[in-house]
Amino acid sequence: MVMRKTHIIGKPFPLVEAQKKLTGTSCYAGDEPFGPDLLHARILFSTRGHARFQLRHVDVARKQPGVVALITGADLQTRLGATIEDRMLLAVEEVHFAGQPLAVVAAESPEAASAALAAMEVVYEDMPGVYDIESALAANAPQVHPAMATYRGFDKLDAQPERNIAHRVSFRRGDVDAALAQAAFVVERTYTAAPLQHAPLETHGGVAQLQGQDELTMWMHVQAPFLQRQIIARALHMPPENLRIITHCVGGSFGSKVFVSVEGLLAAIAREAGGRPVRLHLTREEEFLAVFMTPAMRAQVTMGLDEAGRIVAFRGIYDWNVGASVDAFLREMQRIALAGTGPYAIPHAEVQVNAIYTHLLPAAPMRGLSVAQVHWAVEQLVDELAEEAGLSPLLLRQRNLVKGGDQLFPNFVMHANGLESCILETTRAIGWQPDQNREVTGTIARGKGMAMGWSPIIISPGCKSRATIQCDGENLCTVIVDGVDVGQGFYAFITQLIAFELNFPSEWITVLPTDTANYESDWQAIYNNLLWSTGKVLLQATAELKRQILSYVSELWEEPMTHLDLVDGDVISYATQRRLSVLKLLQEGTGDGPPPVFRATGVYEATAKHDGLDGLLQSFATTGFAAEVAVNLETGDLKVLQLAGAADVGHAINPEGVKAQLKGAIIQSTSQTLLEELRFKDGVPVTLDFMTYPIATTADMPQKIHPIVVEIPQSSGPYGARDLSNHALVGASAAIGNAIYRATGVRIRELPITAQRLYDALKQFHASRTRADAEENRGQ
Amino acid sequence: MKHHISFTINGQSMELTVLSHQTLLEVIRNDLRLTGAKHGCSTGECGACSVIMNGEVVNACMVLAPEVDGTDILTVEGLSDGEELHPLQKSFIDHHGVQCGYCAPGMLISAKALLSRTSRPHEEEIREALVGNLCRCGAYADIIKSIQVASRARR
Amino acid sequence: METRDLKPFHYIRPESLQEAGRYLASEEAVKLLGGGNTLLLQIRSGQESPDILLDVKHLPGFGDVRYHHNQGLKLGAAVNLQHLVVGLEIRRHYPLLHQTAQKLASPQVRNRATIGGTLAWASPISELAAAMLCYDAVCHTWSPRGHREIPLAEFYLGDYQTALARDEIITHVHLPPFPNRTYGIYHRQTVRHDGRRMIAGAAVLAYRKQQALTHWRIAVLGMDNRPKRIPDAEAVLEGTPGEAEIARALEIVQEQIHPADVDYARADYRRASLNALLKQAITEVIHHLQSIRS
Incomplete structure (x- = not known):
């Protein structure tokens, strides 16, 4: 009996591209090798939130030395969007947000491009703008998109343009008002979260070149090349097949390189550059000014508990400041609605999700998909309710968490999940005790808190996944997929899966750069279900490939296929003990004719309805976090001493890779929770560098990090696995918030938790306590 | 203004003509086509362009090209010994010290500078040595571990 | 990002104080270049557009560090801040300076930033200045009119202004000796x-x-x-x-x-x-x- 020796699934496996990344030979934005023919593009961005404008001296700019092409909104009037075209490629007459592109130039050198921009003058006539949710919703507020009803895609949205409501999603079950009226304890609160920026270390950029008549090739560093092709081609009125996007290494995306921001402008200017390659690479300041923000949230949440400690009712109204474009945020709204109650089986629940237009830069989802912000609210609310009812926050969670078999949504029965393990293991990791009070040493107070999380994995309507594997003598085993590795270990997963299924040495397998020339243009799996859907199509392709190889050898050996198998890179016969090296077969053939080439493709296409926005709820990722913090009671200075994060990944195909993602999520969450806030003055971003928009350094990371992997298999996932990287942040910020409360008695309901915010709350808390003591004394 | 400068980079002698207002980062990326050091901010905040100059880690975006005259420069491309990876590089691979990878060259350079003066740094020293290198993926924990393991493996 | 965002200037490395003085006396906009951590930012943002950058890091004596138990510590103006972290004489005799320097920015910045440049930048949030003030530091300067000694406590005029004349250069900083306790x-x-x-x-x-x-x-x-x-x-x-x-x-x-x-x-x-x-x-x-x- 021959046993399979290789069991690569569930074992540590290094990142596939690691060696290139660590020797400086990977190709990121700005690294693309092009000769002296290369032109340099720069963009002129608006510096006002809402204004009419005139662009002067465009002709002078065009005649500057070294200028090859220059386009303004007067030359190219077109709209941009995946679902709703609520953005202009280039502004015409009016700017709707600071950072909106006004002109794009290509020139012989970066200096010449800058000089051309400087030669133009923008004359603004300011118009009243709305920059926050309250003013956008106020009566008689200026309308951000008065002509919204004429935009392509408008019919798919539930919008009220005159009220600046871009889109609404809601769900309801039971009778929330009645349940709240009967509840023993009710807590109603408002929580907010600041706008953030993805801030990948690699700013947006790439190279584009016109080839032939109207065929454009773009070498980009984006997360969703197929989606970008569709959006750009439509905006530029090109047949999608004339646009080819080849994706090289992505230096971080976190959601900012999914939808089109400046890529459309690069395409537009490259079409005017006479066939010469054009490079665009944003400066850090431009990246902060003009790419995407992740929207600010206002959450009005109410929860009711009965005498038995069961959560009986929930109402959540989640308002999002999506800036001047909702397009990139639309598909997150269903997700937010489904996650909006928190991971609890609540009989009466109502969630409303509203996207509000303002004159700020366009919104796009960030890692955590805004579900992270939802949990900032819900998971602190649960602690507030537990306090009100005198229950342990752990017990309250355990009693109410959603379990396998619960039917919370039509056509969806909750699967077995790891919520309880996540919360038990994280609280155990940091030594959480139910009866533990805060510890104060001098001016430092320490406390521990917890939070759970769930995040829907949704298959977008029309979403496709494709994988093609080819085995030949020259390249051995090459893989083409439509997804992109952005550092989350996607290519490692692909390699592991193929090595396991075909029993090939992993060194044979090469994942090729994603290239839109390989498949037709369409919506693609991007972030929340990439592993699930790509796993599905890889399993199809490997099964077919294995069949092809065994069938070939079966004919050669005149043995039935059922006797044959692939083992350690060989075809073997269980019946005759014959053995043939696949490598030899591919490179030398069998003597007659050329060596064989095997090729198979797997395709998955979502069956969900194509015209709407609602996708198919496939499963929930579940998480748990526990934090210990130290607060300086005099200064509000906060340190995260420990942060434990657990996620149910179904089956950890690459356990160390899963832990790396969890640790990364813990650090990124800490950064978002304590430090990050995009700030504006009259709608103009003022946080334009890493000084004013600080992200966590090694000095800010939690002192101890505990990544915990929970595995409750997902029956439909590859080997029972479930997606993780995006969902791994959900709940972390609330765990920190709850720990602060335990340490200080102060509840922070606004993100980020800055030291000044904490100081103010502590001061207010002590003032009210002193007042209460005084009144008590008077009473005696 | 033009300057003729000579220096060594990754062990090789080099002579170049540069302008006063060029930076070391532009020289190594554009003139020498070594693209391991990255543009990340141009304000000396992110450390993606870190290189070692005369044994000390610096941000190449904050060094003027004429200042390089007579110095010894090491970039990430000079870490490995031909095909043989540097122990730090191996350790970063084994311990997931890299995610998107954009910060990785700078991280390696800072780590190399640290290990050349402290052969067995403890965790706190590694954290301090990396405060000038931002990683947006949040891979710090595994980067620190990679450096620690590499330092223990060295004799 | 490929853009050469520094506006053109002439980089000059003077051989002597006298040569530096001649440039400073000229009509041109001249800036002294130390580590450049602030100056290059100012040039990039357009706040400064000098004609000439004088790299004073190589002037004779500017890199010297000398300690004598009776005379105290002399730090050349071009000594970098990292030296305050690693220098044994600093650790032993001026531990507050060592402790403060450890917290300053990042290794990348400390390796470039000079003591003279950092003090002359006169930032209201200068941590180096705070430690130096505690040690009664004195700035020694040179100008075509001769040498001067300016106690650091009198050096700062507020709002990034210093007592330095237009053509005056910090040559070194002196810290008196302090008792063991x-x-x-x-x-x-x-x-x-x-x-x-x-x-x-x-x-x-x-x-x-x-x-x-x-x-x-x-x-x-x-x-x-x-x-x-x-x-x-x-x-x-x-x-x-x-x-x-x-x-x-x-x-x-x-x-x-x-x-x-x-x-x-x-x-x-x-x-x-x-x-x-x-x-x-x-x-x-x-x-x-x-x-x-x-």
Whole structure:
């Protein structure tokens, strides 16, 4: 009996591209090798939130030395969007947000491009703008998109343009008002979260070149090349097949390189550059000014508990400041609605999700998909309710968490999940005790808190996944997929899966750069279900490939296929003990004719309805976090001493890779929770560098990090696995918030938790306590 | 203004003509086509362009090209010994010290500078040595571990 | 990002102070180049557009570090801040300077930043200046008119202005020797824990003479248009300070500071933060000095 020796699934496996990344030979934005023919593009961005404008001296700019092409909104009037075209490629007459592109130039050198921009003058006539949710919703507020009803895609949205409501999603079950009226304890609160920026270390950029008549090739560093092709081609009125996007290494995306921001402008200017390659690479300041923000949230949440400690009712109204474009945020709204109650089986629940237009830069989802912000609210609310009812926050969670078999949504029965393990293991990791009070040493107070999380994995309507594997003598085993590795270990997963299924040495397998020339243009799996859907199509392709190889050898050996198998890179016969090296077969053939080439493709296409926005709820990722913090009671200075994060990944195909993602999520969450806030003055971003928009350094990371992997298999996932990287942040910020409360008695309901915010709350808390003591004394 | 400068980079002698207002980062990326050091901010905040100059880690975006005259420069491309990876590089691979990878060259350079003066740094020293290198993926924990393991493996 | 964002200038490396002086006396806009950490940012942002950058890092004696137990410490203007972290003479004889330097920015910045350049930049939040003020540092300068000695306490005029004349260059900084029983401590609060976004910072130093604690130094930063000492508060602590003296010193400090609102912290909050940091620092200095066996 021959046993399979290789069991690569569930074992540590290094990142596939690691060696290139660590020797400086990977190709990121700005690294693309092009000769002296290369032109340099720069963009002129608006510096006002809402204004009419005139662009002067465009002709002078065009005649500057070294200028090859220059386009303004007067030359190219077109709209941009995946679902709703609520953005202009280039502004015409009016700017709707600071950072909106006004002109794009290509020139012989970066200096010449800058000089051309400087030669133009923008004359603004300011118009009243709305920059926050309250003013956008106020009566008689200026309308951000008065002509919204004429935009392509408008019919798919539930919008009220005159009220600046871009889109609404809601769900309801039971009778929330009645349940709240009967509840023993009710807590109603408002929580907010600041706008953030993805801030990948690699700013947006790439190279584009016109080839032939109207065929454009773009070498980009984006997360969703197929989606970008569709959006750009439509905006530029090109047949999608004339646009080819080849994706090289992505230096971080976190959601900012999914939808089109400046890529459309690069395409537009490259079409005017006479066939010469054009490079665009944003400066850090431009990246902060003009790419995407992740929207600010206002959450009005109410929860009711009965005498038995069961959560009986929930109402959540989640308002999002999506800036001047909702397009990139639309598909997150269903997700937010489904996650909006928190991971609890609540009989009466109502969630409303509203996207509000303002004159700020366009919104796009960030890692955590805004579900992270939802949990900032819900998971602190649960602690507030537990306090009100005198229950342990752990017990309250355990009693109410959603379990396998619960039917919370039509056509969806909750699967077995790891919520309880996540919360038990994280609280155990940091030594959480139910009866533990805060510890104060001098001016430092320490406390521990917890939070759970769930995040829907949704298959977008029309979403496709494709994988093609080819085995030949020259390249051995090459893989083409439509997804992109952005550092989350996607290519490692692909390699592991193929090595396991075909029993090939992993060194044979090469994942090729994603290239839109390989498949037709369409919506693609991007972030929340990439592993699930790509796993599905890889399993199809490997099964077919294995069949092809065994069938070939079966004919050669005149043995039935059922006797044959692939083992350690060989075809073997269980019946005759014959053995043939696949490598030899591919490179030398069998003597007659050329060596064989095997090729198979797997395709998955979502069956969900194509015209709407609602996708198919496939499963929930579940998480748990526990934090210990130290607060300086005099200064509000906060340190995260420990942060434990657990996620149910179904089956950890690459356990160390899963832990790396969890640790990364813990650090990124800490950064978002304590430090990050995009700030504006009259709608103009003022946080334009890493000084004013600080992200966590090694000095800010939690002192101890505990990544915990929970595995409750997902029956439909590859080997029972479930997606993780995006969902791994959900709940972390609330765990920190709850720990602060335990340490200080102060509840922070606004993100980020800055030291000044904490100081103010502590001061207010002590003032009210002193007042209460005084009144008590008077009473005696 | 033009300057003729000579220096060594990754062990090789080099002579170049540069302008006063060029930076070391532009020289190594554009003139020498070594693209391991990255543009990340141009304000000396992110450390993606870190290189070692005369044994000390610096941000190449904050060094003027004429200042390089007579110095010894090491970039990430000079870490490995031909095909043989540097122990730090191996350790970063084994311990997931890299995610998107954009910060990785700078991280390696800072780590190399640290290990050349402290052969067995403890965790706190590694954290301090990396405060000038931002990683947006949040891979710090595994980067620190990679450096620690590499330092223990060295004799 | 490929853009050559520095506007053209001439880089010149003078061989002598006299040569540097000739450039400084010229009609051209001349800037001295030390580590360049601030200057290059200013050029990139258009705040400065010099014709000439004079790289003074290679002038004779500018890289010297000399310590003598009777004469104290001489630090050449071009010595980098990293030397304050690694230099044995600093660790041993000026531990507050060593401790403060460890917290300054990042290794990348410290390796480039020079002592002369950092002091001359005169930032109101200069942590280096706070530590140097505690050690009674004196700036030694050169100009075509000769040499000058300017105590650091008189060097800062506020709002990034210094006592330096247009054609004057810091050649070195001198710190007098301090007795063995000197102890100092630096505390700061910043938004990001690597030191970015300064809320408040305070350095405190004193030494013990028999049973008395004397030579108190309190230097604060971020609390005014320049880093400064608060001599009136220092005076209150002379001798054997107790709770009442500490409280009085803190009160005086609060009277003599004028912090501004910044976009990440209000003035009243910065005051409160400083108060907490200073109280902690003074208490720790007293505790440490009193615990030394006599």
